[in-house]
Amino acid sequence: MxxxxxxxxxxxxxxxxxxxxxxxxxxxxxxxxxxxxxxxxxxxxxxxxxxxxxxxxxxxxxxxxxxxxxNRYGFESLEQVAAYKASFETGEAGGALFLYGATVSTPLARHEGVVVAGVADREALIERVREARGHGVGIVELYGGLGASAAADVRDAVDGALPVGFID
Known part of the structure; x- marks a missing residue:
């Protein structure tokens, strides 16, 4: 697909x-x-x-x-999404992290306002989100087959500190 x-x-x-x-x-x-x-x-x-x-x-x-x-956000992320939106509008938001399901994991790559990586498994998912958090990302969105379970893993990995969107 x-x-x-x-x-x-x-x-x-x-x-x-x-x-x-x-x-x-x-x-x-x-x-x-x-x-x-x-x-x-x-x-x-x-x-x-x-x-x-x-x-x-x-x-x-x-x-x-x-x-x-x-892409949607769980109820637990809504206040964080609103805060991110407000900081985005003033130019103060950290970048967005887009992670997608991939056959082979890829390193983080920076683009204009976006950090992106492919992840092949849960271990790579957690590793990439923690690495990106260290670079100051302010929001995470999951694509390409990474759904609610992956979103829960990300929320857990960042102790609920970042809003996480996913495709259900």
Whole structure:
């Protein structure tokens, strides 16, 4: 299954491992980029920062042929997400950490406002999130097959100190 992740950020593909593509887009281009992504992907995953109106437009344009999912946060993360959003708007937020399921784990890679890594197992997941926390990330989002169980592992690894979003 090919998963194409879209987030609002510096335009361009930051990951393409054959199974997962992660691409930054300008919000004005989100629907167009999602439609393009749906041509080659089995699933389109949208960043937790994408609003419900934009997500609904993406779903409407793509139709039923490709699954569209939106990153979500557990209730325990909502206050932290609100604090991150406020600090993001003032330019004070730490970067976002995007982790995705991969056949082979990859080292952390920095891109404009985003740190990203593929993780092949729970051990790599915990290792990457702890390493990224040391670099000051302020929020974690999980993609490409990393769901609620992985999110719980991340919350535990950071003692609940960071908001963790996931695709359910």
């Amino acid at each position: 090919t998963t194409h992740v879209l987030f609002e950020g510096e335009p361009g593909v930051i990951v393409d491992d054959g199974d997962v593509i992660i691409e930054g887009v300008e919000l004005a281009d989100l629907v167009k980029r999602a439609a393009n992504a749906a041509r080659d992907a089995d699933r389109v995953e949208l960043c937790g920062g994408v609003g419900v109106d934009d997500a609904a437009r993406v779903i409407e344009v793509i139709g039923g042929g490709v699954e569209v999912r939106v």
